[in-house]
Amino acid sequence: MIQFENVSRSFLVGDQKVAALRDINLSIAAGDYVSIMGPSGSGKSTLLNLIGLLDRPTSGTYRLDGGDVTALNDEQQARVRSQKIGFVFQSFHLVPRLTAAMNIELPLILAGIPPAERKRRVAELLENYGLNDRADHRPDQLSGGQRQRVAIARATSMRPAVLLADEPTGNLDQTTGREVIKLLEALTEQHVALILVTHDPAIGGRAKRQLQMVDGQIVSQT
Amino acid sequence: MRFIDLLDFASTSLRGSRSRTLLMILAMSIGVAAVVVLTALGEGARRYVVNQFSSLGTNLVLVFPGRTETAGINPGMLLGQIPRELSLDDAEALLKSPAVKRIAPLTIGTSEISRAALNREVVVLGSTSELLTVRHMSLGQGQFLPAGDIHSSASVCVLGNKIKHELFGNESGIGAWVRLGDRRFRVIGVMARQGESMGFNTDEIVIVPVSSAHLLFNTSGLFRILVEAKSRDALEPAKRAAEKILMERHNNERDVTVVTQDAVLKTFDRILRALTLAVGGIAAISLAVAGVLIMNVMLIAVSQRVKEIGLLKALGAPAAEIRKLFFAEAILLSGIGSVAGLILGEIGVLAIGKLYPSLPVVAPWWAVLAALLTSLVTGVLFSVWPARRAARLDPVTALAGR
Numbered sequence: 001m002i003q004f005e006n007v008s009r010s011f012l013v014g015d016q017k018v019a020a021l022r023d024i025n026l027s028i029a030a031g032d033y034v035s036i037m038g039p040s041g042s043g044k045s046t047l048l049n050l051i052g053l054l055d056r057p058t059s060g061t062y063r064l065d066g067g068d069v070t071a072l073n074d075e076q077q078a079r080v081r082s083q084k085i086g087f088v089f090q091s092f093h094l095v096p097r098l099t100a101a102m103n104i105e106l107p108l109i110l111a112g113i114p115p116a117e118r119k120r121r122v123a124e125l126l127e128n129y130g131l132n133d134r135a136d137h138r139p140d141q142l143s144g145g146q147r148q149r150v151a152i153a154r155a156t157s158m159r160p161a162v163l164l165a166d167e168p169t170g171n172l173d174q175t176t177g178r179e180v181i182k183l184l185e186a187l188t189e190q191h192v193a194l195i196l197v198t199h200d201p202a203i204g205g206r207a208k209r210q211l212q213m214v215d216g217q218i219v220s221q222t
Numbered sequence: 223m224r225f226i227d228l229l230d231f232a233s234t235s236l237r238g239s240r241s242r243t244l245l246m247i248l249a250m251s252i253g254v255a256a257v258v259v260l261t262a263l264g265e266g267a268r269r270y271v272v273n274q275f276s277s278l279g280t281n282l283v284l285v286f287p288g289r290t291e292t293a294g295i296n297p298g299m300l301l302g303q304i305p306r307e308l309s310l311d312d313a314e315a316l317l318k319s320p321a322v323k324r325i326a327p328l329t330i331g332t333s334e335i336s337r338a339a340l341n342r343e344v345v346v347l348g349s350t351s352e353l354l355t356v357r358h359m360s361l362g363q364g365q366f367l368p369a370g371d372i373h374s375s376a377s378v379c380v381l382g383n384k385i386k387h388e389l390f391g392n393e394s395g396i397g398a399w400v401r402l403g404d405r406r407f408r409v410i411g412v413m414a415r416q417g418e419s420m421g422f423n424t425d426e427i428v429i430v431p432v433s434s435a436h437l438l439f440n441t442s443g444l445f446r447i448l449v450e451a452k453s454r455d456a457l458e459p460a461k462r463a464a465e466k467i468l469m470e471r472h473n474n475e476r477d478v479t480v481v482t483q484d485a486v487l488k489t490f491d492r493i494l495r496a497l498t499l500a501v502g503g504i505a506a507i508s509l510a511v512a513g514v515l516i517m518n519v520m521l522i523a524v525s526q527r528v529k530e531i532g533l534l535k536a537l538g539a540p541a542a543e544i545r546k547l548f549f550a551e552a553i554l555l556s557g558i559g560s561v562a563g564l565i566l567g568e569i570g571v572l573a574i575g576k577l578y579p580s581l582p583v584v585a586p587w588w589a590v591l592a593a594l595l596t597s598l599v600t601g602v603l604f605s606v607w608p609a610r611r612a613a614r615l616d617p618v619t620a621l622a623g624r
Contacts, residue, residue, distance in 0.1 A: 074541060079538065085538075095530055096238075106534075107538065
């Protein structure tokens, strides 16, 4: 489903060109569970941003569901993000003034889904993630684990094909981290491709496919 | 994104920073209220003057002695001549024109009026019976000056309401004698209370036949002649006829000034309208200031919400949608602000109306519309830059909060 062919990404720092990714070739199928590990600066996040269409490769092609998405303009890419990609962030990125339910509803609102359908889906997600009694709380009234559950519910509200998680347990203690990982893993059973960036080998090691990155290259795959 | 959701989302972000939103609305509403109140005042002044003018009479042509020359020195001046005065015969001659319905010659002067031990200074108006109709005056009791020969100097007078009360108290006063200067006059009528109009208080005058006034003041000239044209369309013909008749009578010299009341009124109308516009324009500057404020606040909002904008982009909001979100916020701000300002302004107008009942203060509809439009347009215009800035943010750096 995801296919990278010779993808490179370089940044200009001052007047120097720094290569963040070099000639990445990668393919990920629906329902795959992939972890990306490596030291900081190895290009994990850059890779994730490229997969999530938040960034464009300097060279190479990226095919999503067979179509070349690097050729799309910003607006078309935004549509692909809305329909096919879900994000879970280390710092949750919930909108502080909106309640849990409204945060979950946000992608549906942006996609222009009718209110009745939105309500149904949000209720379902609140139920699935055990957030029913927290629906009307704002993020600052939620615990870290609850916040990340809201974020996961939000990421899955549009039923994406790919879920990208950047250090999803980074701000959580071990027990809650574990619970969050289990929730994410459960999604792979519904044919969602889960791509997880992490420092933590204990978490990365659970993935069926593990990519090790150093200096913008994938050095090992299992 | 649906339009309703757009407004809803924008309103959540306005509610998210309550005090900032309230201050913005306050700034906007003060601007709109200023425009409404100031233009209402200007318009009130204009209407006041127009009303006063029409209370002076309708279809009036005014004839003054003398002529304002802009072409340098009048040869008469060198010979020590003063402009020829307007005589009673001049006034009567005007009736020859078919366009003229009635005339009322006017002589004016001040004299001392006394009755027994009471005396005071009064303005004495010399005129004819026609004055009542021509000047839209109304009689309280008794009768007005008798109609008939314009040259007859009957010793009768009509008192202004206040003068009558000062001299006679609650007595009717009709039939009594009063002394004006060195002559005695019989009171035949009292004017109804009218109050001030155009700085001329008809309650404090005494009206006598024009010839009597001439004798009293030892003159033969008229202060002016009020000419009532047959209709509105007859105004110009009446004016030209008056000019022609008087020129013929004055040895072909143009030595009178003839103006229509409309011309005077139009001048005032123009001046006061310009004044209203100018005042409204000055008030509109405060709207522009409010616009700059909105821009400032939106720019701050963009930099405070960088992460949120990054998130919206990650969730699939295209740049256009993000721009719309900020536009919606600005429109909501200026919309609510201008409605609040309208209410504030109307309250101010009502208060002024209560304080000065004689001033017909009403905000003109065009000013209200202009204030609303200006505030909405400034709101949107000044949010273009912040909205574009938000929409251009790179999602990766925005999410990192940089």
